[in-house]
Amino acid sequence: MGTSIVGAIAAEELTAVANNLVMQTFRSFEVYIVIAVIYFAVVQAASLLFAGVGRLLFRWKV
Numbered sequence: 001m002g003t004s005i006v007g008a009i010a011a012e013e014l015t016a017v018a019n020n021l022v023m024q025t026f027r028s029f030e031v032y033i034v035i036a037v038i039y040f041a042v043v044q045a046a047s048l049l050f051a052g053v054g055r056l057l058f059r060w061k062v
Contacts, residue, residue: 010042 018035022028 010039014039
């Protein structure tokens with residue numbers, strides 16, 4: 001669930017920034033490729049963070 005929340009917020013913000021950059025530079029392909037890489041990095045980092053927190057908080061004693 002945490003990854004989808006971060007993804008939704010990040011996608012909206014990154015798209016707004018990308019649109020502004022495209023309007024200024026007219027280089028849409030390069031801008032959207034960089035934004036996609038940044039989005040992927042943010043989602044992967046959030047996924048790892050939430051997985052680590054989940055493992056830490058919900059440890060089962062065997």
